[in-house]
Amino acid sequence: SQIFEHISPADFFYRNRDIAGFSNPSRAIYSAIRELVENSLDAAESIGVPPDIFIRLTRIKESGRGVSVYELRVQDNGTGVPSQHIPSAFGQVLFGSKYRLKQSRGTFGLGGTMAILYGQITTHHPAHIISSTGDSRIYEYRLSIDIRRNRPIILQRKSLDNDHKWRGTIVEFRLEGDYFRAMPKVLEYLKQTAVVNPYANITFIDPRGRLYMFTRATTSMPPPPKETKPHPYGVDVEMMQRLIQSTDARDMLTFMVETFHRVGKSIAKNFLKFAGISPKRDPKKLRPDEVVHLVQKMKTFDEFLPPDASCLSPLGEELLKAGIIKEYQPEFIAAIQRKPSTYSGHPFIVEAAIAYGGNIPRKGDIVLFRFANRIPLLYDEASDVSWKIIKSINWRRYKATPDMPIAIAVHVCSTKIPYKTVGKEFIADRPEVSREILFAIRYVARKLQKFLTRVEYKQKELRR
Amino acid sequence: SQIFEHISPADFFYRNRDIAGFSNPSRAIYSAIRELVENSLDAAESIGVPPDIFIRLTRIKESGRGVSVYELRVQDNGTGVPSQHIPSAFGQVLFGSKYRLKQSRGTFGLGGTMAILYGQITTHHPAHIISSTGDSRIYEYRLSIDIRRNRPIILQRKSLDNDHKWRGTIVEFRLEGDYFRAMPKVLEYLKQTAVVNPYANITFIDPRGRLYMFTRATTSMPPPPKETKPHPYGVDVEMMQRLIQSTDARDMLTFMVETFHRVGKSIAKNFLKFAGISPKRDPKKLRPDEVVHLVQKMKTFDEFLPPDASCLSPLGEELLKAGIIKEYQPEFIAAIQRKPSTYSGHPFIVEAAIAYGGNIPRKGDIVLFRFANRIPLLYDEASDVSWKIIKSINWRRYKATPDMPIAIAVHVCSTKIPYKTVGKEFIADRPEVSREILFAIRYVARKLQKFLTRVEYKQKELRR
């Protein structure tokens, strides 16, 4: 007969590690490296410091059939983790500092912990964390994860003098994997990461002792993303109830102005009139059906201002083109940064670039580069919303044919990227986001069309 | 400065509902229907009863832009849910009866709850559950979900007389969606579900009042899947520690025999000798490094017997061919059921069929049907391991060209399907599983090759 049980989130991701991007030994190496590098980039950027990241992957011993036990060590000059939070940050799933409404690479609260968990189940070796927030102490932990209870087990804890006021984090742990199969993707990831984060220094020493240095091209950092308020468009009933629960506002007018992004008094007044709710009502006294009504009206009121781009950190057209130019020296390149838009309360910006010719390979299909919050997405291209949009476009309208050497780059930045997978492989088909990607690609496709028309014209001229 | 928080699993899937298959209004309708239908199929099969499933989707009101509020009602004649578990079964994420080592459609403990959660955040309407296990009472609940605490809120609970000894479950809730966009996929899902579960009656009334009846072709049920012990090959350190923790065995020989699938005394003796561990040792007294050593030796010991097929419930070659035959009347069809294999302790069986000609469309690509534990997988084909394998095969070797009308069906059954996504869209690239799929497809491809060779020969004969 049936046995009903509940399991912890760590147990869920342990049992379903394919879902977190740890399906096989080569994928595990890729996922572990990218999760730690993304944590380090977030950590340095959050204090406006150009990131210095050192990655070392050492082979400890062979396990057979291409698989070995490796030790991965990633060091950064970021914020560091406060001592009391180190065990949970690395030993508990669904714990972190990125649950705010702010653009960052991390979003789920489980990437770093998942990598350590995978290391633990394949090698049983505890994780070694050293960190300081730049104060007078450096903290050193050896941890393992109690997977069934989703909590860290502190095996050792030391506190050391921090005479040099070092600030940063070192994460070191062992895992079983297949680096040599993962290598092309790992190197491609680091290379593309360096391109869209040109202010970062990334150093990688691979198991054969080879040194890869991606030296920063600039020390100037883009304006950092800022925490923002939810945009009223697309807020759902649950979000609305939480906002009502946590507000100090005593009336609906103040609630609308204080709670939402770019809602001033006059817009708030007009909206409340449109929704038929008195501005004097106490938000906490709205009935459930009134809350539903308010949420539905928020979707159809068209006077809300679009989101302000300043809370986000897009690449900018120059940086988006830079990677393609460096790689392919195309004959033609065009880029666009769309105005900010919003889905489910989250502001986002789509940027796209298209390039033709040069050394772009002719592979019978457009070469697509995808980025989200400055992270390169290298897997499952065919499931990504950008790919589907490219496939849905009739390229002949733009004088482009499948045998032409064409490359497209798409970057989406947002307070929350709608990833379809926990492994952050590709972006889901959210209507507002796919619409923006479609418009961005059509815009640059029209620029390509003008170029191809001029080329065609010149060729005709030459033949005469 | 940084704010560290933890979130509940319900909050995680609320914030990341794209991950659970609820990205957009049409996808939400599809996901809600399939999650409830799969629960109903599991519930009836678990007591060996031919499933009778009634699905009704009613439009309540329009919300604008193609999106409406619908009411979804799914009724079955399955086991029913014991009264004390109804709130958690439907109102708590990561709770369920399918965490055992047994083949079933459900595996994560969140599908039904996720559908209800999505309904709640889009309509704020509580869920209505009626269920009885066939005893003297029927229980009726109205529930909502406390998302931040991942627990059910019981709004109403009634207990009614069950004079007719009814047994089953009715789940009724409202959600916002776009049925007309979802319709082709919903109907395809129900049709393919009926094909691979020919003993099930499925009735669907759509929002326009149209009745779709998929009447059972037989009342004979396949032998039900059985709960089994983990297979020793591919067990990891965490699993090993849990098995050691929960065993009653006082010595390693008894532990090996009682814990693992198809390990008898002589195999256990040989393995322990191979691993250099005395059969008399107390499992609970093994040192951590000895546990790691044992796990590694389990991967390389080649005398373990392959899994027994009897714990699994494959379709069988006839049933796998039946759907293709009915749909396309092909000129040629061949199928294979591979012997059981195992990954990470989970036994699995791969079945494949290939068909040529008849009404199979020539779409420049092979038509692929994918199934896992008798569930049709209709999304993200290009990310699925079966698709990748088909793409990696050099079909010219088998005399097949891309313009030929070829269809392939692949079914994987296992105590755990390695889904890549929580929405169960496609299967991850697990080495042991992809190997089996590759061999199965090659086998039927060789049969196709023989057929195409005969066809080619006959055509040459005719020309003379």
Ligand SMILES: Nc1ncnc2c1ncn2[C@@H]1O[C@H](COP(=O)(O)OP(=O)(O)OP(=O)(O)O)[C@@H](O)[C@H]1O
């Ligand atoms: N190198 C680091 N420097 C500073 N803080 C870190 C570092 N690595 C992890 N953290 C902290 O630990 C938390 C948990 O990290 P983890 O990677 O598990 O989740 P996340 O980054 O929040 O989200 P995601 O799962 O999307 O990566 C982070 O939110 C951050 O606060």
Ligand SMILES: Nc1ncnc2c1ncn2[C@@H]1O[C@H](COP(=O)(O)OP(=O)(O)OP(=O)(O)O)[C@@H](O)[C@H]1O
């Ligand atoms: N129609 C039903 N009849 C009987 N039991 C049911 C029914 N629907 C749900 N349940 C019970 O509720 C539990 C939770 O269902 P839910 O769909 O959330 O998770 P699951 O089916 O276990 O896994 P998955 O997330 O993969 O679907 C099930 O394990 C089952 O015990």
Ligand SMILES: [Mg+2]
């Ligand atoms: Mg992270």
Ligand SMILES: [Mg+2]
């Ligand atoms: Mg289910």
